Amino acid sequence: MARPITFMKNKKIRVGVIYGGQSTEHEISLQSAENVIAALDTEKYEIVRILINKNGGWEWGSEETGLPDGSQVDVAFPVLHGPLGEDGTVQGFLKLMGIPFVGPSVLGSAIGMDKDVQKRLLRDAGIPTAKFLTMRSEERAALSFAEVKKELGLPLFVKPANAGSSVGVHKVKNEKDFVAAVNDAFKYDRKILIEEGIVGQEIECAVLGNEEPEASVPGEVKSNHEFYSYEAKYLDENGALLEIPAKLSPLLTKKVQETALAAFKVLECEGMSRVDCFVTADGRVLVNEVNTIPGFTKVSMYPKLWAASGVSYSQLLDRLIELALARSTREKKLKTTY
Numbered sequence: 001m002a003r004p005i006t007f008m009k010n011k012k013i014r015v016g017v018i019y020g021g022q023s024t025e026h027e028i029s030l031q032s033a034e035n036v037i038a039a040l041d042t043e044k045y046e047i048v049r050i051l052i053n054k055n056g057g058w059e060w061g062s063e064e065t066g067l068p069d070g071s072q073v074d075v076a077f078p079v080l081h082g083p084l085g086e087d088g089t090v091q092g093f094l095k096l097m098g099i100p101f102v103g104p105s106v107l108g109s110a111i112g113m114d115k116d117v118q119k120r121l122l123r124d125a126g127i128p129t130a131k132f133l134t135m136r137s138e139e140r141a142a143l144s145f146a147e148v149k150k151e152l153g154l155p156l157f158v159k160p161a162n163a164g165s166s167v168g169v170h171k172v173k174n175e176k177d178f179v180a181a182v183n184d185a186f187k188y189d190r191k192i193l194i195e196e197g198i199v200g201q202e203i204e205c206a207v208l209g210n211e212e213p214e215a216s217v218p219g220e221v222k223s224n225h226e227f228y229s230y231e232a233k234y235l236d237e238n239g240a241l242l243e244i245p246a247k248l249s250p251l252l253t254k255k256v257q258e259t260a261l262a263a264f265k266v267l268e269c270e271g272m273s274r275v276d277c278f279v280t281a282d283g284r285v286l287v288n289e290v291n292t293i294p295g296f297t298k299v300s301m302y303p304k305l306w307a308a309s310g311v312s313y314s315q316l317l318d319r320l321i322e323l324a325l326a327r328s329t330r331e332k333k334l335k336t337t338y
Contacts, residue, residue, distance in 0.1 A: 012046045015321065016060070016073035016099075018090065020052040023082030024167045024188065032296035033079040035303075039313045045321075048073050052085070075324050076101040077317075079296060083162055086293045087113035100328035102320045104292045108268040112292035115193050116161045118267060119289075125266040127259065128286045130278070132195040134161065137186055145175045148194055155197040158182055160189035171197070198288075200280040203246050205260035206294070206305040207273050208316070210323050213264050215257035216305040218277075220246035242301060244308045252279060259285045271323045274302045 017040075019033030020026055033049075040047055050060045076099050080086050088110035094101045104112060111118055116134045123129060131152055135143055148156070158181035159169040168188040170181035185192040202223070206216035222241040248256065260275035267273075267290055274294035278286045294302035306316045 012044060013075060013321065014048060014073040015040060015045045016048045016050045016076045017079060018050045018052065018076055018085075019079045020054070021080040021082065021085035022052065022054060022056050023080075023084055023086075024163065025081035026054055028295060028297065029079055029081050029085070031298075032081070032300070035296045035298060035313075036077060036079050036317065040317055041314055044318070050076075052080070052090075056084075072097075073099060075099070075321055075328075077321065077324075078103060078293060081293055081295070082167070083113065087162065100324045102324045103271045104269045104273065105327075108270055108273075109292050111267045112269065112273065112290050113162050115159065115289055116191060119193075121266055122263060122287055125262070127263055127266060128284060130195045130198050130286055130288065132193050135182075135192050135194065137190045140182070140186070143182065145178050148178070152194065152196040157193075157195045157197060158185050159193050159195070160185050161191040161193050162189045198278040198280065198286060200278040200284075200286075201246065201248075202288075203248070203256055203277045203279050203285075204301045204305065205256050205275050205277065206302045206309075207260055207264045207269070207275060208271075208306065208311075208319060208323075210270050210327055213261055213269075215260050216309040216311075217245040218248060218253055218256045218260075219244035219301055219305050219308070220248075221301070242299070242304065244301075244304055248279065252283060252285070255283075255285050259287060263287050263290055270327060272302070272320055274305075 017033055017037055019029045021029055037047055046062065048060055048062050050058060052058055076094050078085065078090055078101060080090060086109060088106040091101060091109045092106045095106060111121065119129050119132055133148060133151060155171055155173045157169060158172055168185045170184060172178045172181050182192065202221040203218045204221060205218045207213050220243040222243060224239055256277055256279065259277060263275050264273055269290065269292060272294065274291045276288040276291065278288055294300060296303060303313050303316055307313065
């Protein structure tokens with residue numbers, strides 16, 4: 001699966017691992033980054049830590065020298081989750097600086113963060129997804145629980161349009177829950193999504209590649225909470241059981257992988273993404289969302305899925321860096337003058 005990177009003799013690739021950020025997922029990013037840094041082969045790479053603190057300040061230093069080092073890195077590895085890191089902002093900055101970087105580019109990252117835009121593109125491409133309504137903060141007064149219930153049924157989910165790790169996400173069963181959920185979701189974004197509840201297996205599939213992406217074996221998340229919440233993901237060590245590979249028929253496994261690849265392409269993803277789906281009892285596969293910088297913590301699905309597919313954590317990082325450099329080389333061949 002993974003192809004080795006061709007390294008220059010006696011020259012390590014300088015990898016800037018960017019982590020932290022100004023989102024509610026700052027602490028998760030710190031966990032992910034430590035795992036990435038620990039797994040990067042120091043025989044191949046010089047690692048430069050680049051921390052974005054909660055105030056937006058950038059702090060950096062080399063793992064080898066221990067001293068601040070402002071010279072340009074060969075490739076950046078953003079391990080940022082949520083707004084102002086995963087949403088195309090940092091990707092745009094790196095692009096302007098001419099620095100190759102891991103993961104989707106500006107457009108794919110922005111689409112991946114905005115669940116409203118993401119779901120409309122999926123729907124337009126004929127890729128099944130749960131029914132949803134979008135509400136902006138200025139439209140809040142017109143929000144009617146009765147109309148929402150009639151349109152989507154119960155239970156339903158309320159979530160910020162631009163957030164991750166299930167921050168601000170609520171399962172709603174009645175009007176009282178709905179009002180509280182809406183109020184909380186609007187704390188994190190000016191646009192929220194209200195989705196129908198889907199009964200089915202929660203299946204995740206990892207995608208890796210640029211022009212010819214590949215899909216991992218699917219895995220299933222079995223939450224021990226009301227749903228796969230932030231608490232279930234990160235605070236409760238028994239919050240969820242990850243079953244890899246998922247217990248699906250060969251036909252459904254193939255359908256999940258094909259759906260994941262189709263969503264990856266439609267949403268302009270590159271490098272990596274994790275596609276989260278629902279598989280219903282009648283065999284439907286619906287895309288829940290696409291995560292363009294999936295977690296790299298010890299409990300994260302993305303590296304676990306690739307490990308189950310025959311690609312070790314270290315090999316996965318090599319491949320992601322190779323894909324970043326390959327895309328940069330390809331883009332440099334494009335004409336910028338007329």
